[in-house]
Amino acid sequence: MSEYRGYNGKVLEFLKQNKLKVGDTIKITTDSEQTATIMPRYEHSDDTHLVVKFKSGYNVGFGLDKIKKIEYLSGVESSQESGKPISYDPALPKILLLSTGGTIASRIDYRTGSVTPALNAQELNASVPELAEIANIDAEVLFSEYSENITPEHWIKIAQKLDSLAKSEYAGILVAHGTDTMQYTAAFLSFALAGFPKPIVLVGSQRSSDRPSSDAALNLIGATKFIIKCKTSGVFVAMHNSENDDDTACHLGTRVRKNHTSKRNAFETVGAKPAFIISGENVVQNFSGKYYTQKDYTPKIKIDPKVALVKYHPGYDPKQVEYLLELGYKAIIFEGTGLGHVGKSMYDIIKKAKEQNVFLGMTSQCLDGQVNMAIYESGRDLMHFGIIPLSNMIPEIALVKAMWVLGNDANIKEVMLKNIASEFTE
Amino acid sequence: MSEYRGYNGKVLEFLKQNKLKVGDTIKITTDSEQTATIMPRYEHSDDTHLVVKFKSGYNVGFGLDKIKKIEYLSGVESSQESGKPISYDPALPKILLLSTGGTIASRIDYRTGSVTPALNAQELNASVPELAEIANIDAEVLFSEYSENITPEHWIKIAQKLDSLAKSEYAGILVAHGTDTMQYTAAFLSFALAGFPKPIVLVGSQRSSDRPSSDAALNLIGATKFIIKCKTSGVFVAMHNSENDDDTACHLGTRVRKNHTSKRNAFETVGAKPAFIISGENVVQNFSGKYYTQKDYTPKIKIDPKVALVKYHPGYDPKQVEYLLELGYKAIIFEGTGLGHVGKSMYDIIKKAKEQNVFLGMTSQCLDGQVNMAIYESGRDLMHFGIIPLSNMIPEIALVKAMWVLGNDANIKEVMLKNIASEFTE
Numbered sequence: 001m002s003e004y005r006g007y008n009g010k011v012l013e014f015l016k017q018n019k020l021k022v023g024d025t026i027k028i029t030t031d032s033e034q035t036a037t038i039m040p041r042y043e044h045s046d047d048t049h050l051v052v053k054f055k056s057g058y059n060v061g062f063g064l065d066k067i068k069k070i071e072y073l074s075g076v077e078s079s080q081e082s083g084k085p086i087s088y089d090p091a092l093p094k095i096l097l098l099s100t101g102g103t104i105a106s107r108i109d110y111r112t113g114s115v116t117p118a119l120n121a122q123e124l125n126a127s128v129p130e131l132a133e134i135a136n137i138d139a140e141v142l143f144s145e146y147s148e149n150i151t152p153e154h155w156i157k158i159a160q161k162l163d164s165l166a167k168s169e170y171a172g173i174l175v176a177h178g179t180d181t182m183q184y185t186a187a188f189l190s191f192a193l194a195g196f197p198k199p200i201v202l203v204g205s206q207r208s209s210d211r212p213s214s215d216a217a218l219n220l221i222g223a224t225k226f227i228i229k230c231k232t233s234g235v236f237v238a239m240h241n242s243e244n245d246d247d248t249a250c251h252l253g254t255r256v257r258k259n260h261t262s263k264r265n266a267f268e269t270v271g272a273k274p275a276f277i278i279s280g281e282n283v284v285q286n287f288s289g290k291y292y293t294q295k296d297y298t299p300k301i302k303i304d305p306k307v308a309l310v311k312y313h314p315g316y317d318p319k320q321v322e323y324l325l326e327l328g329y330k331a332i333i334f335e336g337t338g339l340g341h342v343g344k345s346m347y348d349i350i351k352k353a354k355e356q357n358v359f360l361g362m363t364s365q366c367l368d369g370q371v372n373m374a375i376y377e378s379g380r381d382l383m384h385f386g387i388i389p390l391s392n393m394i395p396e397i398a399l400v401k402a403m404w405v406l407g408n409d410a411n412i413k414e415v416m417l418k419n420i421a422s423e424f425t426e
Numbered sequence: 427m428s429e430y431r432g433y434n435g436k437v438l439e440f441l442k443q444n445k446l447k448v449g450d451t452i453k454i455t456t457d458s459e460q461t462a463t464i465m466p467r468y469e470h471s472d473d474t475h476l477v478v479k480f481k482s483g484y485n486v487g488f489g490l491d492k493i494k495k496i497e498y499l500s501g502v503e504s505s506q507e508s509g510k511p512i513s514y515d516p517a518l519p520k521i522l523l524l525s526t527g528g529t530i531a532s533r534i535d536y537r538t539g540s541v542t543p544a545l546n547a548q549e550l551n552a553s554v555p556e557l558a559e560i561a562n563i564d565a566e567v568l569f570s571e572y573s574e575n576i577t578p579e580h581w582i583k584i585a586q587k588l589d590s591l592a593k594s595e596y597a598g599i600l601v602a603h604g605t606d607t608m609q610y611t612a613a614f615l616s617f618a619l620a621g622f623p624k625p626i627v628l629v630g631s632q633r634s635s636d637r638p639s640s641d642a643a644l645n646l647i648g649a650t651k652f653i654i655k656c657k658t659s660g661v662f663v664a665m666h667n668s669e670n671d672d673d674t675a676c677h678l679g680t681r682v683r684k685n686h687t688s689k690r691n692a693f694e695t696v697g698a699k700p701a702f703i704i705s706g707e708n709v710v711q712n713f714s715g716k717y718y719t720q721k722d723y724t725p726k727i728k729i730d731p732k733v734a735l736v737k738y739h740p741g742y743d744p745k746q747v748e749y750l751l752e753l754g755y756k757a758i759i760f761e762g763t764g765l766g767h768v769g770k771s772m773y774d775i776i777k778k779a780k781e782q783n784v785f786l787g788m789t790s791q792c793l794d795g796q797v798n799m800a801i802y803e804s805g806r807d808l809m810h811f812g813i814i815p816l817s818n819m820i821p822e823i824a825l826v827k828a829m830w831v832l833g834n835d836a837n838i839k840e841v842m843l844k845n846i847a848s849e850f851t852e
Contacts, residue, residue, distance in 0.1 A: 148767035148804050152741045180763035184740050261765050261795030305741035311761075313822060314610050315578045315731035315829060323749040335737075337606035339687050341574035369687030378574050396739060403741060 005040035009047025029069035093171040101144040102178025104205040147178025155188040172199040172227030179204040186253035187400040190235040190421035195294035215264040222248025222278040229283040240264040249274035254423035292419040302407035311335040312342040318349040331359035331402040340371035341378040354386040363395040431466035435473025455495035519597040527570040528604025530631040573604025581614040598625040598653030605630040612679030613826040616661040616847035621720035641690040648674025648704040655709040666690040675700035680849035718845040728833035737761040738768040744775040757785035757828040761821045766797035767804040780812040789821040
């Protein structure tokens with residue numbers, strides 16, 4: 001990354017004249033005097049503004065004509081501190097914190113201004129000293145990826161690692177994970193490890209742990225309390241329950257969705273309250289429906305990603321599905337409209353897909369509610385062609401389930417309709 | 427449709443012995459005696475249950491062994507009643523109800539058990555006599571399609587018809603429309619007719635008007651009151667505000683989404699309250715942000731549907747985008763993860779798309795919140811490749827907007843980032 005990334009023209013000259021570069025800590029005087037860090041700029045920058053980050057985490061751009069004085073204080077911060085050694089209390093339960101990356105295990109790189117995966121799980125543990133008071137936490141870095149780069153191969157790695165811990169002495173396992181695709185990973189683990197004898201809790205943060213508004217600490221503490229007190233097993237996602245720093249919500253791994261880009265309480269259980277709320281020392285069970293899981297733990301950790309998610313909309317070209325057939329896709333999950341429909345323009349390609357023995361499942365782009373294809377002509381027609389309505393399964397979860405079923409089972413239709421891990425709720 | 431559609435084995439025999447067929451009204455005695463209609467059955471039927479619909483609208487399946495007596499009352503109901511002539515009150519405002527189809531203009535076909543578009547707008551008007559007390563409503567059927575079958579060509583027809591009414595004596599225009607793709611049509615009309623001098627209100631119903639739980643009447647009355655009292659113009663969607671039969675919510679046509687498959691209050695304004703609430707005789711403005719619209723009405727009623735919506739997920743195969751390039755797509759709207767990301771596996775195909783001058787816009791599959799691609803490395807990389815972050819535009823609305831821009835304007839990037847009809851909010 002360049003020392004002047006994104007700066008050009010007058011501002012670039014200004015930086016060079018003052019011997020400053022991106023990442024430097026400065027004292028800047030405009031109407032007032034403040035300490036800040038010089039940030040890089042991105043595309044379409046004008047050449048008259050300098051962008052700095054205050055300690056509050058906010059970035060501000062100053063016009064050069066507003067800057068009365070600028071002073072170098074120090075260079076780029078050292079990017080890591082080492083973790084403290086962890087003390088053991090034999091009276092407390094043991095928990096493993098398995099880190100896979102994401103914001104919860106990251107910090108802002110002051111050189112580039114971007115957030116990068118940096119902290120290892122041990123440092124993270126050390127950065128939240130409250131944890132040592134309630135549990136003995138071992139930390140292990142499995143890999144370090146932002147969750148937009150997590151692939152089905154990563155899911156397999158996580159599942160295999162967790163499987164190896166099924167009979168361990170840990171009371172449960174925390175999986176530090178980026179929030180972008182956390183719901184997809186949670187779904188895969190829910191299916192692959194159905195019946196796992198301990199709680200597995202995916203935990204993330206929407207804001208990195210060096211920002212004052214970070215949710216990392218509360219989420220980690222809440223998830224840890226949940227493992228100690230919940231007396232259940234299964235795969236959950238633990239994140240903020242509101243925009244305040246109070247309660248943690250624990251969502252079923254097959255019913256959770258990230259429904260906001262940035263709010264700390266971005267994660268929601270679709271169509272219901274979160275399964276559990278951790279409020280202070282209390283773990284309150286909120287889950288009213290029946291919780292389906294498997295009695296016997298028989299892991300099925302394979303996958304076949306030849307599944308497509310097709311979101312229908314007016315103007316959708318059925319040729320896109322034609323190509324999926326050419327590519328050898330074995331299952332298509334439709335995100336239909338309303339109760340589970342697609343337009344008549346799709347009928348021919350759907351018939352063709354069925355002839356080629358492709359599994360066709362229907363979910364709804366409404367996300368909440370239940371597919372019901374018996375009410376309207378369109379739905380009836382589609383069932384006639386062999387599309388299987390998938391009740392209230394969330395589209396993304398149905399996608400992951402189909403990948404998992406194709407990797408492990410012979411009869412996709414039967415298993416897609418069977419409730420494996422509460423992916424269907426009443 | 428067969429007289430015995432879906433029945434086989436023992437139940438089929440039972441029907442034939444009793445000289446009954448689908449659609450017949452019967453008196454059925456089990457534990458109690460009730461009047462009902464024989465419904466058809468769908469796939470995977472067993473051969474031991476008869477399905478009937480009670481007048482309440484509920485369907486029930488009875489095991490043959492539970493049926494003590496069954497009696498023929500009458501054959502298939504006549505499918506239509508003619509509308510009453512409409513009386514005119516010169517003191518009341520004039521409104522046009524333009525029907526395009528959908529549940530609001532449909533009824534259950536007792537022969538097949540499915541809901542089909544049947545009522546014309548005049549009959550609909552006549553079926554809600556309260557309307558004649560508040561407005562003189564003219565009715566016109568433009569076409570009759572379920573909204574899953576609405577295409578961009580239909581959008582053009584609706585827009586051209588509305589354009590021809592810009593200088594008419596109507597106070598506003600109600601557009602009866604199926605709910606499945608109502609948000610897509612509302613978005614197109616918002617862009618194509620930006621600055622239209624009258625209110626245009628799309629209205630639908632989640633349950634057909636011959637069902638006791640129908641929301642058709644309240645939605646029509648609410649939408650009509652809105653037109654009379656709102657003193658604004660623009661394109662809105664009027665639907666139930668709650669599960670009760672009380673208030674109607676009026677959503678901006680570019681900020682609305684169907685977020686539940688079946689609830690009467692399925693439509694929501696994403697990330698904010700509905701723009702207006704019609705409560706009794708009051709029209710309450712709820713819209714706090716600035717309402718962007720065009721001062722001058724200069725309709726732009728063309729479209730180019732060569733736009734794809736690409737929802738990224740772990741395991742997404744970039745070859746799917748490769749094929750879009752082969753098909754000559756001119757714009758791709760990504761539904762990225764979180765703040766607007768896709769995995770590194772997509773980088774090569776994105777660079778290739780950019781080289782071919784395809785417009786690449788980023789929205790978020792979180793739906794709520796705002797894309798921000800400057801925070802993480804992935805976002806920064808993607809902006810570097812030329813992907814344009816589309817702030818808080820809803821993915822489906824961005825798709826429709828791109829189709830509209832391609833049909834009408836030379837500079838897609840400039841217009842995609844310009845607020846035409848409140849598709850961006852603060």
